Amino acid sequence: MQSEMIRDDFAFFNHSDLVYLDSASTTQKPKSVLEAMDAYNTQYCANIHRSSHGLGNAATSKYETAREIIGKFLHVGDKSEIIFTKGVTEGINLVAQSYAKEHASCVIISALEHHSNILPWQQIKKPLHVIQTKENLTPDLEHFESLLAQNPNALVALIHTSNAFGITHPIKEMIALAHRYGAKVLIDAAQSASHMPINISDLDADFLVISGHKLYGPTGIGALYIKKDLHPLCNPYQVGGGAIMQVFYDHTEYLPIPYMYESGTPNIAGAIGFGAAIEYLQSVGYAYIAKHEQNIIAYALEQLSQIEDILFYTQVASMQSNISFNISNIHHHDLGILLDKQKVQVRVGHHCVQPTMRFLGIDGTVRVSVGIYTNKADIDQFIKALKRSIAMLKG
């Protein structure tokens, strides 16, 4: 069975008897990713972009190949539109400081945003406008349009799939609407990219961010897409060696993007591992991934829905890749501890969306998230452990 073959690709499952249902936090890494990073560290370790020797050239070539792989994966026109970052958080901070600070009048966000898509805008002291939600946490597009009409030159920054509630925004429609009012749009695809194909050319996003470690790659590496047309408007961010053409004591001429934003020695092994992760994801294919994960989520929801006093916060059918819930009169932290002691790893808490939780009048939830390696036995063990936990806490 393909699912068992995929699970075998992940060394973690050979070493551990834990049920891992926290892939939305970080995914396990396939052997091919670890091998690609190991090959860099053991066979051609050298600095990139500055060493003229053969080893340096080999490392540069692999690093730039990783950029190409990620560019093709996101369907971008030009690989210079892909900047390596530490991850989504750094990508959003970079856009805030280098672009939005000067060129955006305000920032419009959804009501489901991760803190990492709120704090960077506060840092640059831009007014934040939050799109109201309708029932089930879906965005009120009429309200969105009214915000766009009232705020010329806004930057719209939207999470694609909610890390906390698993629902996916209609971003193609929202990007088109924003563009009609002259706004630029940043998409946080941290959660969505591992579950569905992202086609930037088709979406027409202006900025898009992803994290390697949520895509079966290593931690500490991510990518930021900046549309080529906007490159002339983007200012230097963290500057230093590797980002420059010429340095004088009174001024500096910078290299074009992406290199302007990759000063210092970057996470070379991480970028190469990220490229390997994307190749792995593509070898599995989104047709399989979507079908498999939807099956697993549906299987989990079917059983969860039968549990007495379960509370969901959005329509059951709209939860993709992760499920957020509470059990009435039981604290999510109590459930988290007891599930952990039964070898089930889930996330409990506010999931870095405190304003959303406040809106819902709760402190947090239990979140179950799946990956390409999750199987029905994982769900069975989780449900069994959950039922035991509830019995202990209620009884």
Next chain:
Amino acid sequence: MQEKLENYIEELSLFDDIMDKYEYIIDLGKRAPSLRENEKIDEYKIQGCQSSVWIIKELREGKLYFKTDSDTVIVRGLARILGDIFAAHLPQEILNFDTKELEKLGLQEIISPVRLNGFTSMINKIYQYAKDENRG
């Protein structure tokens, strides 16, 4: 303190299955009296815990007693154990007590590192109360 601590150590050591230990702590948490809503204020709240925990001191005939509560039943059970261990002692006796002794409860095994920090914060709150009384 030492005697009560040893009683708890003995009780907790009876359980081979970690879930049974939790059953015991949950049971303590469920039976522990709750604070009134107007007592759940920041002054009594423990910083450093993932969940909300409150500890209130009471001084009777020079000895300290502790009322505890939490929004999670497991932490309420843990707070109850601590409050009970330190109850009915002079502030100086509390300050003289070696907190390392509490490690013998084996709570490191049954609470995660994040929560262990919370547990340390609870102990610190009790010590702070004892220091305040000693000064006072």
